[in-house]
Amino acid sequence: MIASTVGKFRRISALSGFTQNIKSALDIHLFKLEHVILEREYCHQSLIPFNRIQIIIRGEGTACINEKKYTLKPGYVYLFPLQNRVELFNKDELEKIYGQFNINYHLLDIFTNERELFFKKIDSGLTVRYIDMIRSGSFFYGKALLYELLELFSAEFDKIISKKSSLHQKFSSFFSQCEDLNMTTVSLAEIAGKLGMNEAHFSRIFKKKFTITPKQYITNHKLNKAKEFLMFSDMNLNAISEHLGFSDQFHFCKVFKKNEGISPSRFRNEMRNIDA
Numbered sequence: 001m002i003a004s005t006v007g008k009f010r011r012i013s014a015l016s017g018f019t020q021n022i023k024s025a026l027d028i029h030l031f032k033l034e035h036v037i038l039e040r041e042y043c044h045q046s047l048i049p050f051n052r053i054q055i056i057i058r059g060e061g062t063a064c065i066n067e068k069k070y071t072l073k074p075g076y077v078y079l080f081p082l083q084n085r086v087e088l089f090n091k092d093e094l095e096k097i098y099g100q101f102n103i104n105y106h107l108l109d110i111f112t113n114e115r116e117l118f119f120k121k122i123d124s125g126l127t128v129r130y131i132d133m134i135r136s137g138s139f140f141y142g143k144a145l146l147y148e149l150l151e152l153f154s155a156e157f158d159k160i161i162s163k164k165s166s167l168h169q170k171f172s173s174f175f176s177q178c179e180d181l182n183m184t185t186v187s188l189a190e191i192a193g194k195l196g197m198n199e200a201h202f203s204r205i206f207k208k209k210f211t212i213t214p215k216q217y218i219t220n221h222k223l224n225k226a227k228e229f230l231m232f233s234d235m236n237l238n239a240i241s242e243h244l245g246f247s248d249q250f251h252f253c254k255v256f257k258k259n260e261g262i263s264p265s266r267f268r269n270e271m272r273n274i275d276a
Contacts, residue, residue, distance in 0.1 A: 061090035079118040081111035
């Protein structure tokens with residue numbers, strides 16, 4: 001690229017700094033954003049591989065996350081980290097905005113292993129604009145709304161990112177190679193060698209830091225992608241298994257059921273019918 005500048009300029013403000021650089025590398029996926037009304041005595045329990053965000057517009061409800069109970073009130077935004085068992089209940093009718101999303105850094109959702117519910121109070125007048133953005137049916141309005149809501153939790157993001165970023169950077173080359181979902185031709189010994197370790201030491205260090213082995217991380221990453229295909233595409237099981245580098249459909253189904261407790265077909269049916 002060729003560029004030239006004549007004259008001087010004065011910078012007023014800019015996005016910069018450690019956490020801003022990290023945030024620019026975040027990979028945010030919006031899967032669902034809906035405006036819903038829940039009838040009286042509504043009750044729902046689930047454990048899903050996505051973060052959930054909810055804005056209570058009218059009525060009150062309760063949420064139990066990891067056996068800790070919260071009251072859901074109008075004028076608040078609630079962020080439920082993924083992979084936590086959540087129970088929702090409302091005695092009377094409840095109106096809310098509901099969304100599912102992932103926010104990944106080096107292929108790991110930054111809310112992984114976060115156990116608490118996050119919440120922030122907002123101006124109740126904003127909910128009218130939020131409803132209009134969803135009603136427009138525009139994906140870009142929906143993504144913009146998600147970004148606006150996530151900005152409310154910027155301080156929490158900074159703490160989480162600062163806590164986890166140096167650890168992720170150490171293994172960045174491994175995470176980069178995992179972006180190639182078909183890793184059948186890459187051995188852990190080769191990956192470890194590039195990091196200056198032997199395979200056994202690499203596996204011990206990785207498990208100590210992330211609580212899973214490198215092989216399980218690769219499997220989890222493939223299964224997370226498989227879940228996305230099962231929920232949001234019409235790819236058949238054979239096509240999914242081939243795309244993700246499994247030896248065949250039988251192997252894919254066996255690994256999926258061993259790790260998730262249900263078959264891929266059942267997962268597809270249940271997740272496509274999941275309630276808010």
